[in-house]
Amino acid sequence: MKKMLETQFPGIDVVLENYPPPMPKRLLAKVVPAVQFGVIGIIMAGEQIFPMMGIMTPPPWYYSLRANRFGSIASTWLLGNFLQSFLQSSGAFEVYCNDELVFSKLKEGRFPGEIELKELVFKKLSTSRLEDGL
Template sequence: MLIEGDTYPPPNLRALLAQIVSGLKFLLIIAIVSGFDPAATFNVNPPSLYYRALQNKFYVMLQLAYVIKVSACLMLFFVGNMIENQLLSTGAFEIFLNDVPVWSKLDVGRVPQPYELFEIIDSHLNFNRVPR
């Protein structure tokens, strides 16, 4: 008896968007860790808190800057993963028993209850059983 289950692939556009989100996520994390200054690059005035952090050289401010960098990187990583998973998730799946489709969420539109799945498999096995 061979039971196979597989997830349904997402549409190409959503897969492409997930790859773009992943790339942007890592680019932003690299920019934060490396200390990239977007204000100077794009000729924009940074917020006043930025200047206070640069002028104030106390140890506490340095620790705060480190904590903010770590927090920003973690937040980017987890939020980026959440967006990627949402884009790649279709929620659809199909179950095959000996290369015969047993259940398809695409056709039925819902997830089978465990007892339904057991009944379907049991009836399929009884149907294919050869009498002696």
């Protein structure tokens, strides 16, 4: 989209920015790595960790995780990274022209096509030029 807009409208300045997700999602995204490392630590050293916590016999789920150590660690890592990525993403795609909103994916519920976006920006630029000329 950036290249298309720069090609269609020479001299236009296209700025790409990340739209921050809501605060609860950002906080949860910070907790995910700690949980990941906690689960991996339990898988690797559960025999020492559970007695320190006062639990003499580890719970049954520990043995199922321990039975396939590599698969459990890989799954924890991949699922944790997926969850963290999901929590850090806002799903926003917005286009502004002269500080006015031209298109918002969150409001429309869809992603714009190239032709549609080109026409929206052209219309906004044309309107701006007419207002500047008055």
